[in-house]
Structures are given as structure tokens and as C-alpha cells.
Amino acid sequence: MAPKYTLLYWEDSPLLFEYSNTPFEDNTELEVFSKHLSPQGMHFAPPVLQIKDDESGNDFVLSQTPAILAYIGSKFGLVGSNEREHATINQLTLTALDLSNETHDLHHPISVNLYYEDQKTESKRRAEDFRENRIPKFLTHFETVLQNNTNNNNNFLVGLTISTADLTLFQVLDGLHFALPRRIGTLRKSGEYTRVFQLYDRVKDELKDYLGSKRRRDYSIGLYRDYPELDQE
Amino acid sequence: MAPKYTLLYWEDSPLLFEYSNTPFEDNTELEVFSKHLSPQGMHFAPPVLQIKDDESGNDFVLSQTPAILAYIGSKFGLVGSNEREHATINQLTLTALDLSNETHDLHHPISVNLYYEDQKTESKRRAEDFRENRIPKFLTHFETVLQNNTNNNNNFLVGLTISTADLTLFQVLDGLHFALPRRIGTLRKSGEYTRVFQLYDRVKDELKDYLGSKRRRDYSIGLYRDYPELDQE
Structure with a gap:
């Protein structure tokens, strides 16, 4: 099963999703993500990407634009051939x-x-x-x-x-x-x-x-x- | 054979090399690298890392601190277990x-x-x-x-x-x-x-x-x- 992607507050993010026809939810409600954000959470600032894995049921949350791009770029075949x-x-x-x-x-x-x-x-x-x-x-x-x-x-x-x-x-x-x-x-x-x-x-x-x-x-x-x-x- | 690493102008770089006891040459002579730097070269700014592969003889040159850290971190076993x-x-x-x-x-x-x-x-x-x-x-x-x-x-x-x-x-x-x-x-x-x-x-x-x-x-x-x-x- 494909993982379910939810994005928070990423102005330029959806491009990689759109280009590779990958479904995602574009959530702009900060409250949904506030538990993930500093000071109490593990992420310094938006944008934040939540990856819900249908197989394991585990959530994985990632922030920092270049880290998100590297992660999804690799899933979507956008990071070269070697x-x-x-x-x-x-x-x-x-x-x-x-x-x-x-x-x-x-x-x-x-x-x-x-x-x-x-x-x-x-x-x-x-x-x-x-x-x-x-x-x-x-x-x-x-x-x-x-x-x-x-x-x-x-x-x-x-x-x-x-x-x-x-x-x-x-x-x-x-x-x-x-x-x-x-x-x-x-x-x-x-x-x-x-x-x-x-x-x-x-x-x-x-x-x-x-x-x-x-x-x-x-x-x-x-x-x-x-x-x-x-x-x- | 281990690749030969040469660094240019990386204030905080040698840490990963030192920590993992990986030999490298710390070259501060900008002239050596000027051909790699913009406008004529393929790199916007220092730091620049040159990786000389002893097997193939091919040079590979990389810039951008986070890109260099990701590359060498992975070679040196410093990027986690999954x-x-x-x-x-x-x-x-x-x-x-x-x-x-x-x-x-x-x-x-x-x-x-x-x-x-x-x-x-x-x-x-x-x-x-x-x-x-x-x-x-x-x-x-x-x-x-x-x-x-x-x-x-x-x-x-x-x-x-x-x-x-x-x-x-x-x-x-x-x-x-x-x-x-x-x-x-x-x-x-x-x-x-x-x-x-x-x-x-x-x-x-x-x-x-x-x-x-x-x-x-x-x-x-x-x-x-x-x-x-x-x-x-």
C-alpha cells in the first residue's frame, strides 16, 4: 500500500508531488501540527511532512525543506541514476x-x-x-x-x-x-x-x-x- | 583502494574526517580550485570537496556543506541505521x-x-x-x-x-x-x-x-x- 502524505505549510512543496502524480493532503491548519513543532515538538519550524505508512501504521514526521526534498525525491525517482x-x-x-x-x-x-x-x-x-x-x-x-x-x-x-x-x-x-x-x-x-x-x-x-x-x-x-x-x- | 579526499576552505569540515580517522588533504589555496568555482565552474561557492577515486581515476567534485556532509557521513557510517x-x-x-x-x-x-x-x-x-x-x-x-x-x-x-x-x-x-x-x-x-x-x-x-x-x-x-x-x- 502507498504511504499517505500530509504536508503543512509548504509554499513550494507540492511541485514534486504534482510532477510525479503522487496524492497528498495539503493541510494549512497549524494546530494539527503544533504538537510536532518546537519548543515542545521535534521540529524547529514548518514545512513539516507527515508520512503515514499503511503497512506498519507508524507515523514518520520530517521537517527542513532540503531533507524533505531528498526523502521524497528519492521515492519519486527525481534524484538521478547513481x-x-x-x-x-x-x-x-x-x-x-x-x-x-x-x-x-x-x-x-x-x-x-x-x-x-x-x-x-x-x-x-x-x-x-x-x-x-x-x-x-x-x-x-x-x-x-x-x-x-x-x-x-x-x-x-x-x-x-x-x-x-x-x-x-x-x-x-x-x-x-x-x-x-x-x-x-x-x-x-x-x-x-x-x-x-x-x-x-x-x-x-x-x-x-x-x-x-x-x-x-x-x-x-x-x-x-x-x-x-x-x-x- | 580508498578514495583520496581534498577539501577547500571548509571551516568546520574536518570534524567528520577526524572523528572517523579518514585521511584528507586540507587545501586552502583557492587557485587550485578556482576552475571549479562559478562563474566558469560548476560550484557556486566554497566549501568544495574533491574525491579522487583510485580505482576509476575519475575525479568527483562536490560543494554545499549539507551535500558534502550527507555524502561523507554516509561513507563514514554517521547517518544512522535506517x-x-x-x-x-x-x-x-x-x-x-x-x-x-x-x-x-x-x-x-x-x-x-x-x-x-x-x-x-x-x-x-x-x-x-x-x-x-x-x-x-x-x-x-x-x-x-x-x-x-x-x-x-x-x-x-x-x-x-x-x-x-x-x-x-x-x-x-x-x-x-x-x-x-x-x-x-x-x-x-x-x-x-x-x-x-x-x-x-x-x-x-x-x-x-x-x-x-x-x-x-x-x-x-x-x-x-x-x-x-x-x-x-
């Missing part, structure tokens, strides 16, 4: 998540315990460096990786097929399109990151049914936020 | 590394491309929240995890033996002792994190030959920095 591909996919997934974390820190450079309004001055300063230096550095990196993967017409980051790394990069780029539309527009038009945006467009097309459905949650004030004062061409 | 322990050790290692990353961001809250002196005002503001809220939250979490692991007198984070998670937590605590000695002193004396500091002391004792040797690099102005103006009891 140990080295597996490790490299993990590496590139982590780098894509670093870009995602820096996008979060854009609106919370001082503290997650303060409102954005209370750290707006610092946010604006951070956004300048992020737009000018960090995003291009990340995009150049992924463009180089795609260019060097001659296995498959440079269609995927690692090996011959799509992996957790490609899906994670798609999600981060999608979030950046929402958060910094003007800056991303400029970078796309520059023509310097052709392969990166081709990968983005291809995954978007493959997932269009899901992305157009009600199952895809709208961005609002989570990890990716549309604060026009932080954006610029 | 799939779920493995995933949980990955989870807790990532949380310890989050604490480490926040310790870095303490002196670089705005940009890694600016000097500390040019973001000192923001650093002080960030340090206040980090000392008061973040460190206690992380320590409470790890104390809870140790308390709940009744397998082994609460000696390790997961299962019956030491793992990558314990060694990573040790390293982060050691760095925090250097960076914020007054704050860590107060938290230790509070008696609220007994198991966490017992784990720290135990690993420190087990690794005392290495820690007292010239192989252990001194902290200076890397990830962990001793800026007294950011510390407070």
Missing part, C-alpha cells in the same frame, strides 16, 4: 534553496520576529545588492551548469532527466517573477541566461494544469512578496 | 547549519559584498534579536530532541550512536563560544540546556587530540567572528 548524480542534484537543490532563502531575507534582513515595516530601511539596502549582484551570480551559475550538461541538449541540470534540482530552480524562479518582476524581466531580456529561462518555461508548460488549478496556492505574504519598493529594472 | 534515522539526521544537521548561517549573517546582514564595517549598524540590530530570541530557540529545540531520544540516556540526537547531526551541532556551538562568549556563558549557566552542553563537552573531550593540534585551524574572520560589540550577557 550516487554521484544523487549528490550533485542535492548540491544544486541546496544552491537553488539558498537563492530562495536570500529572497526571503530581502524582506526580513534583521529579524523574523519583526514586521517588514520595522526593517524596511535595511530591506531596501539589501535589495540593491540582491538585485545587482546576487541574482545575476546565481543565474550565471545555473546557466553554466546547464551549458556543461551536454547529456541532453542542456535541457536539465544533471543527467538525462528532470530532477529535484530542476523543479526547485523552477519554483525559485517562479517566486522571483512574483517578487521582483521588473528585475527578472530585465535579466530575461538580457539574453545571458537563455538556458535557465528555457528550463523555467518548459517546466511551467509541463505543469500548466496544476499551475492553473485551485491547488496552486497564490503567492501573498509568505516567502515571496511583491513589495514594489524593493524592485527595479 | 532510512528514517537517515532522514532525521539530515533534518537536524540542516537545522544546526541554519544556526551556523544565522551566526554568519550576524556580521553580514545586508551583503556579503560589503565589509562588516559598512553594515555595523544593521549588525548590532540583528545581534540583539539573535542573542535574545534565536539562540535560545535553537538550543531549546536541540534540548527537546535530546530529551526525547530515550534510546541512549539522551546522549545523542538520533538513535544509539553519534551522527553527522551531533558533530555539526558541536561545531556550531564551538563557533558560538568563540563569537559570543558572554551570551553563551549565560545560556550555559541558566541550566536550561543541560543535555546540549553535555553533548558539546563530550564531543570536545572525544576530539581533544585533534582540537589541541595544529590541524585545527584557529577561528579568525571567517564564519565565526569575535566582535565584542555584538556580544552581551
Whole structure:
């Protein structure tokens, strides 16, 4: 019997489930999971994944985005075909998540315990460096990786097929399109990151049914936020 | 034949090698690795691990601290005894590394491309929240995890033996002792994190030959920095 997956609070999580057609419950009720969360529980912060094993009846609960991605990626056949591909996919997934974390820190450079309004001055300063230096550095990196993967017409980051790394990069780029539309527009038009945006467009097309459905949650004030004062061409 | 490991620029890396008595070369010459680093290379940033396989003669190069830890942890028998322990050790290692990353961001809250002196005002503001809220939250979490692991007198984070998670937590605590000695002193004396500091002391004792040797690099102005103006009891 297939295990039953329940997710809490994972903005970008469902992609791997959707891509591999794996059923899951997307639970946004924090109360259901509060017993698992610190200080009383074993998990520092959401997202949290609960895996209910129908055979043994045992629950297994896991947190930390990269740990969840590694676990389900391996179940869903998205981590390459050998140990080295597996490790490299993990590496590139982590780098894509670093870009995602820096996008979060854009609106919370001082503290997650303060409102954005209370750290707006610092946010604006951070956004300048992020737009000018960090995003291009990340995009150049992924463009180089795609260019060097001659296995498959440079269609995927690692090996011959799509992996957790490609899906994670798609999600981060999608979030950046929402958060910094003007800056991303400029970078796309520059023509310097052709392969990166081709990968983005291809995954978007493959997932269009899901992305157009009600199952895809709208961005609002989570990890990716549309604060026009932080954006610029 | 055993593979030959060469590391570049990994402040806390050698712990797993030392603990498992695995020979490695600790190379701090950036030039040797520059061909691997972005923009021209396949790796976004150090640390980088090169694995030279004596059998095949093939080089394999890996970056991203959590990816390197997962790879070598598995080779060195430090990732638990089954799939779920493995995933949980990955989870807790990532949380310890989050604490480490926040310790870095303490002196670089705005940009890694600016000097500390040019973001000192923001650093002080960030340090206040980090000392008061973040460190206690992380320590409470790890104390809870140790308390709940009744397998082994609460000696390790997961299962019956030491793992990558314990060694990573040790390293982060050691760095925090250097960076914020007054704050860590107060938290230790509070008696609220007994198991966490017992784990720290135990690993420190087990690794005392290495820690007292010239192989252990001194902290200076890397990830962990001793800026007294950011510390407070």
C-alpha cells in the first residue's frame, strides 16, 4: 500500500508531488501540527511532512525543506541514476534553496520576529545588492551548469532527466517573477541566461494544469512578496 | 583502494574526517580550485570537496556543506541505521547549519559584498534579536530532541550512536563560544540546556587530540567572528 502524505505549510512543496502524480493532503491548519513543532515538538519550524505508512501504521514526521526534498525525491525517482548524480542534484537543490532563502531575507534582513515595516530601511539596502549582484551570480551559475550538461541538449541540470534540482530552480524562479518582476524581466531580456529561462518555461508548460488549478496556492505574504519598493529594472 | 579526499576552505569540515580517522588533504589555496568555482565552474561557492577515486581515476567534485556532509557521513557510517534515522539526521544537521548561517549573517546582514564595517549598524540590530530570541530557540529545540531520544540516556540526537547531526551541532556551538562568549556563558549557566552542553563537552573531550593540534585551524574572520560589540550577557 502507498504511504499517505500530509504536508503543512509548504509554499513550494507540492511541485514534486504534482510532477510525479503522487496524492497528498495539503493541510494549512497549524494546530494539527503544533504538537510536532518546537519548543515542545521535534521540529524547529514548518514545512513539516507527515508520512503515514499503511503497512506498519507508524507515523514518520520530517521537517527542513532540503531533507524533505531528498526523502521524497528519492521515492519519486527525481534524484538521478547513481550516487554521484544523487549528490550533485542535492548540491544544486541546496544552491537553488539558498537563492530562495536570500529572497526571503530581502524582506526580513534583521529579524523574523519583526514586521517588514520595522526593517524596511535595511530591506531596501539589501535589495540593491540582491538585485545587482546576487541574482545575476546565481543565474550565471545555473546557466553554466546547464551549458556543461551536454547529456541532453542542456535541457536539465544533471543527467538525462528532470530532477529535484530542476523543479526547485523552477519554483525559485517562479517566486522571483512574483517578487521582483521588473528585475527578472530585465535579466530575461538580457539574453545571458537563455538556458535557465528555457528550463523555467518548459517546466511551467509541463505543469500548466496544476499551475492553473485551485491547488496552486497564490503567492501573498509568505516567502515571496511583491513589495514594489524593493524592485527595479 | 580508498578514495583520496581534498577539501577547500571548509571551516568546520574536518570534524567528520577526524572523528572517523579518514585521511584528507586540507587545501586552502583557492587557485587550485578556482576552475571549479562559478562563474566558469560548476560550484557556486566554497566549501568544495574533491574525491579522487583510485580505482576509476575519475575525479568527483562536490560543494554545499549539507551535500558534502550527507555524502561523507554516509561513507563514514554517521547517518544512522535506517532510512528514517537517515532522514532525521539530515533534518537536524540542516537545522544546526541554519544556526551556523544565522551566526554568519550576524556580521553580514545586508551583503556579503560589503565589509562588516559598512553594515555595523544593521549588525548590532540583528545581534540583539539573535542573542535574545534565536539562540535560545535553537538550543531549546536541540534540548527537546535530546530529551526525547530515550534510546541512549539522551546522549545523542538520533538513535544509539553519534551522527553527522551531533558533530555539526558541536561545531556550531564551538563557533558560538568563540563569537559570543558572554551570551553563551549565560545560556550555559541558566541550566536550561543541560543535555546540549553535555553533548558539546563530550564531543570536545572525544576530539581533544585533534582540537589541541595544529590541524585545527584557529577561528579568525571567517564564519565565526569575535566582535565584542555584538556580544552581551
